[in-house]
Amino acid sequence: MKLRDYLRDRIFVYLMLLLSVGLLQLFLRAFRVPAKLTAVVAVIFALYTATTEIWNYMRRKNFYNDLKEKLEGLDRKYLISEMLGTPSFYEGKLLCEVLQESNRSMCENIAGYRKSASDFREFIEMWVHEVKLPVSSLSLMAHNHKNEFADKVLEQTRRIDGYTDTVLYYARSENAEKDYLIKEVSLRRAVSNAAVKNREDLLLHHVELGTENLDVTVMTDGKWLEFILGQLFSNSMKYTAKDRQAGITVSAQDFSDRTILRFRDNGIGIPESDLPYIFEKSFTGKNGRSQARSTGMGLYIVKNLCSRLGHVIEARSQRGEYTEFTITFAKNDFYRFD
Amino acid sequence: MKIFIVEDEKEIRKELTLLLDKYGYACASSDDFRNITARILEARPDLVLLDINLPYQDGYEVCRELRKESDVPVIVLTSRDTDFDELLSLNIGADDYVAKPYNPTILLLRISALLKRTAKANRGQTYRNLQVNVARGSLSLEDRELILTKNEMIIFLLLLDRQGQIVTRDELMTALWDNEEFVNDNALTVNISRLRAKLADFGYQDAIVTRKKQGYVLK
Structure with a gap:
């Protein structure tokens, strides 16, 4: 709150005061009151106005400046009403009441949304578990009655399973609740679990899979990491280069403060103009539009899961040469509970 | 069981x-x-x-x-x-x-x-007269010892486990991948023929029989 703004705001009051003092002076002069006396009256008026105005200004200035300062300092601005002291003047009190009332109503509103979001997520979790039962039945049936048709059924059930997992992990990644479990996970185990799950497809696409230095453990949620790796596998298989033997190399590098997992393929790569956006929701890019049916959700979910787990995922690529994803796992004693 | x-x-x-x-x-x-x-x-x-x-x-x-x-x-x-x-x-x-x-x-x-x-009685793994040394990754007959690669050992153990029954290529493949050996179809064929050669070295020429379109049987 600046003095100039305050004065400008009060300009009408001052004009009226000036006018009335002027009129009073004329009136007094008309009654031949001595000039000294009229001067005293004017001074008294001026003193009175100055004191009340300064007092008024100071009260408001203290309150509003405090309010603005707190607002700027706040990360979540809607919490401002919780931070306010009760001001000594009427308008301030009114403002506080209004803020608190509107805040309360907004909280109720948000609680409603939160409830419906978590209900929805619970339903999705439940639905996914239910749908896995018929998928299990189908894959067992196909396995028990092996023939060409059964193989096709198996392939399709694998696809259904992949899609349901995407839904499940999307719901999990969007949710604020902590439903992951950080523990020591062997990278070799995680990579090979993800690879076994994608074995048929990897062989179908003639992908050579190599691993290097995976005998390290990282602090993460094993299941989430397997899902992330599965997404990377399925991306690599979508964008293989036609003119050479497709290959994926998964390797790890262990540093004193972090472990880096590199997932590199020799596929068609990502155009440089697309690279900054690949982790964004619903981004399909040139590759996604021209090559495979891409929903633009896979990498978005991957990024979300990584940041919830506290890992950093980055992508580098050279068009026509390679794509490399790196996941950085921090080594933090905070995670260890033994 | x-x-x-x-x-x-x-x-x-x-x-x-x-x-x-x-x-x-x-x-x-x-x-x-x-x-x-x-x-x-x-x-x-x-x-x-x-x-x-x-x-x-x-x-x-x-x-x-x-x-x-x-x-x-x-x-x-x-x-x-x-x-x-x-x-x-x-x-x-x-x-x-x-x-x-x-x-x-x-x-x-x-x-x-x-x-x-x-299994309570952990009988030492043997195949006919061969001693299977899983820890050393080898087969031995009296004084002779032949080293098996990790892949060959995984394949041999699975076949031995179900001796006399058909083991499909899919099962062998899954077992290999589950043990972090990401081989392809050709590599599996190569591994099987190497394993055959090693068994033949001990005098078991026809130990592994191929069943067309089904898999392999260890006799």
């Missing part, structure tokens, strides 16, 4: 029985989920496949009750697949954990691995 299947989905139970039957396990199961623990104990199985979502009481509870009475190996089968569920399963005394929808081949591998691990 008798396996008790605790699963409330009829279709899955039927297909699981069919699958395990085909691989030479005897199967038992029950509809009576009220007293399922008693039913399991009555059947005296060598291994229990346990679903988690069950009527009346959940699988964790069944497992806990079972553990009070018996050390029978338990594999938890479930569609709840978080790390937390896995940890909980192992904490209440289950021996292994497989998430639905499982790859049937992996399930079979886990079952036979668990049975081998818990």
